[in-house]
Amino acid sequence: MQSISSLGPLSVILRNAATVGEAITNVCRFLGNLAPADTARLTTSAGSAIYSYSTIIHNDFDLRQTVEKSQAMAMNAINVMSGDRVGPIKVTFQHERLAPLESYFAVFACPVEFGQSQNAIHLSPAHVTRAIEDRDEAALTLAQEYLLRVHSCVALTEHVRDVTRRLLVVGEAGLSRVARALSLHERTLQRELAAEGTTYEKILDEVRRATAWELAATGLQASQLASALGYAEQSSFTRACRRRYGESPRALLKRRRGSRPEDPIL
Known part of the structure; x- marks a missing residue:
């Protein structure tokens, strides 16, 4: 009303x-x-x-x-x-x-x-x-x-992280799609993220890391997990997994399925 x-x-x-x-x-x-x-x-x-x-x-x-x-x-x-x-x-x-x-x-x-x-x-x-x-x-x-002239009191980084997380789930995460969702030009988005001390690539990596940790405990296979995280090749996911967690996707999946819900992301 x-x-x-x-x-x-x-x-x-x-x-x-x-x-x-x-x-x-x-x-x-x-x-x-x-x-x-x-x-x-x-x-x-x-x-x-x-x-x-x-x-x-x-x-x-x-x-x-x-x-x-x-x-x-x-x-x-x-x-x-x-x-x-x-x-x-x-x-x-x-x-x-x-x-x-x-x-x-x-x-x-x-x-x-x-x-x-x-x-x-x-x-x-x-x-x-x-x-x-x-x-x-x-x-x-x-x-x-x-x-x-009115500026949000919530950092743009938080909005980008949230939008990236939602788009990643449907396989559409990417700088151009996120910029469009926020009604910003890609260069404007990159410039404003730089002013906050980060980049879209860094945010995407952080979102993938957190999402991988969550999904690894759900029973997905390594290939399914790689696809859900937006990797075109499983080998790219394998390299990212070793860089983030120091182990292969298979080892991560095995460890996560035996972990408690409150266990932290390493």
Whole structure:
């Protein structure tokens, strides 16, 4: 029920961008400045337009509540920009259902699925190309200039690490994909990471190390583990494993399956 005016300068962008898609893209770009734990992106193709949202909040109950509220507000914003009830194709959540389906339908007016790969609002491409009426370009410029001066209190490194971890699971981790997810140019991302004293390659290596440790205890074979970590060749994983752990993948798997959950990463 909350008005999009609660989004402050983001609401100015939503009301004054040229199209719905441009407005969503700008919100994805600036969201982390005002809500440091949050990341959003708009992915478009010939047949779909998907707005997805994630947060690095770790408390499970708070996470689910935050995701549902954020997606409800996003749907409200899309309706405001479009001038009517858009009617998304579907809405998906990663968590399991918290309330009766009727409650979700009252908000989203479409099928809602749970236990899915992402928290997303699935729209038709026609929705994002809709022009926003009665826009004020001067107000848009002022809002963007203001947001450019607002800096997140959460290091970019943390956002990159979280996005990399999520993309690694679906085999899409890489500098270009992470930059796109954060609505940044690749060079801008590299420059800002350098200012924080790190690189994307270092972050990817750290994420792979932690993920390898977690997955090694699940029963996967060495070849499956290498694939899950995004290595094109198992030999690359073998070299990385020896460098990180001082042992072969087979030895790591054997040791992990006999370890306790609280055992540290070596």
